[in-house]
Amino acid sequence: MASTTAAAVRRLCAAGDVRSALALLARGSKAGDAALDVAACTALVHGCCRSGDAAEARRVFDVMPRLGLAPNEVTFTALIHGYFICGHREDGLALFEEMLSRGVEPNLYTYNILIGEWCRTGEFERARRLFDEMPAKGVARNVVSYNTLIAGLCRHGKLKDAAQLLEIMRAEGIRPTVVTFNLLVDGYGKAGKMSNALHFSNQMRAAGYQPTAVTYNALIAGFCRARDIARANKALSDMKERGLAPTKVTYTILIDALARDNHMDRALEMFAQMEKTGLEVDVHTYGVLVHALCAEGKMKDARKLFQLMAEKGVRANNVIYDMLIYGYGREGSSYKAMKLITEMRKNGLVPNSASYGLTIRSLCNDGKLSEAETLIDDMLHAGLQTSESICQALLDAKARQTSSTDDSFP
Template sequence: MAVTTAAAVRRLCATGEVRSALAVLARGAKSCDTVLDVAACTALVHGWCRMGDMVEARRVFDVMPAPRRGPNEVTYTALIHGYFVHGHREMGLTLFEEMRRGGVEPNLYTYNCLIGEWCRTGEFERAWLLFDEMPVKGVARNVVSYNTLIAGLCRHGKLKDAIQLLEAMRKEGIRPSMVTFNLLVDGYGKAGKMSNALHFFNQMKASGFPPSAVTYNALIAGAFEMLSEMEKTGLEVDVQSYGVLLHALCMEGKMMEARKLFQSMD
């Protein structure tokens, strides 16, 4: 096999230069140097997916010779993910079923990809089935697996389930990341439960993660939502509630908004 051609294709596809990779293939064809390994073909599939050309991605996938140089779990995952990203959901789900029927076992990234898609559409029963299947199949879940499911639960208002999953995550020995905390701050903020949002804001800092712009923006949005609801229902907004929002605004450099809010407290 021509190692140089395969390596060049992989390198070019990794940087998004798919058309340059095709030019390398054309030159290789003139010298009968056209045999690519699975990694090079997978790189082409991934490259076409990144460019949004799913027809070409599938064409490369379909011409990979089985079994020795046929698609592997990485190839399948690249194409499934591409289908999901570019709005071809049913094709992605169908390919996943083909993958299983063909005896190709999903890897960590396949599971995370499918869980994310089921969460996106609120089909949590299917998401949980895959999540629970991972250790049974010998696939170790990682922080992305948990964050993907937590994100979906928070987005659909299933905050109690998200907290239970956080506890399960810790029991499994997986440390929550900054993304984990941001998801929970945002989820509780949007639900108007600022005491819970602040709890995870403080947990984030205690865990050694400096709050980011994403964190503060989530707090700001949540605090405004809370203040609006309190005013609508005739509840008096206490100083602590205002203080939360003022702090978040100042940390984000939104001094004009902070000043207006401060003046409205009179």
């Protein structure tokens, strides 16, 4: 019976049925079932964390001593990771301290998770201290340890440090992966250092790997960021020649670059090409084009694209609505802007303060004071603060209306 209960808990957790596993744990702990072992409880902690319930995972963790079970390094690591992914960072760090105080030594996965968390917040000294501590504690670093630290360094622009880690990695006899090289290509591409990005894509080939769609997307994005569309197109051609199909990310990068350079015809051609390939055009791609059309004042075309989105079943987000409201507000189409604000609110979206402000000022300029006041009330109801400029626009509009009424009666 003992081993059967523990095995059943592990089996249910593996199948994702955490609720049934918890019920089994509750029955077992009530009956003082010695069947429940550390592995079963750890599986439950992991299962609860994976389903986003860190509080329940902690309850399981706290029940273990009452069952005569001591959480091990795997149990601690599962809960620390769970706290991090659920956004309870301080609880995760406190649990790590508790782990050490109980004399439980961190394992490879504990270190990798903590290094990742410190990198996420840009606290590289702490991340590096843990990274350097691993060999001293008898924990062999692996490719994930290196890639985690390289990713964090690249994300925060510490590219030289990231490149140095590649050399240390090789010296330690750990073979870099495609992910390692892609991180460096992307990092240098985002920094506009395309010669370095190309250097690491060449190193990838020299290491026996073929560039992936991720590699090409990073290069294309880098060239677009450097406003070198010719080389971006060359990278696209090379990608296709190697039998790699451009992804929706590839197309979106190029559409965005062409739109920003005011090559709207070419951007729309690229958009049509993307649709023709059968790739799903998402809200981000539509947003790139809507933004460019609104910025150019081509509101009819922007509206057509907005309607096409609805026809294709793509739900507009706050950003797209705010762009259209901005475009209509700027051209003085106050009613169109107001209609979009109403539509947003019906769809459960809240316009930003700039959208409200621009529309209210536009309504004031058109003398539509009751509509402007309705929007101010709506803005306050949404929890947004009115600015001084909005209040002044309303006061000025009221003054103009009073003046015009006075002038009509001599």
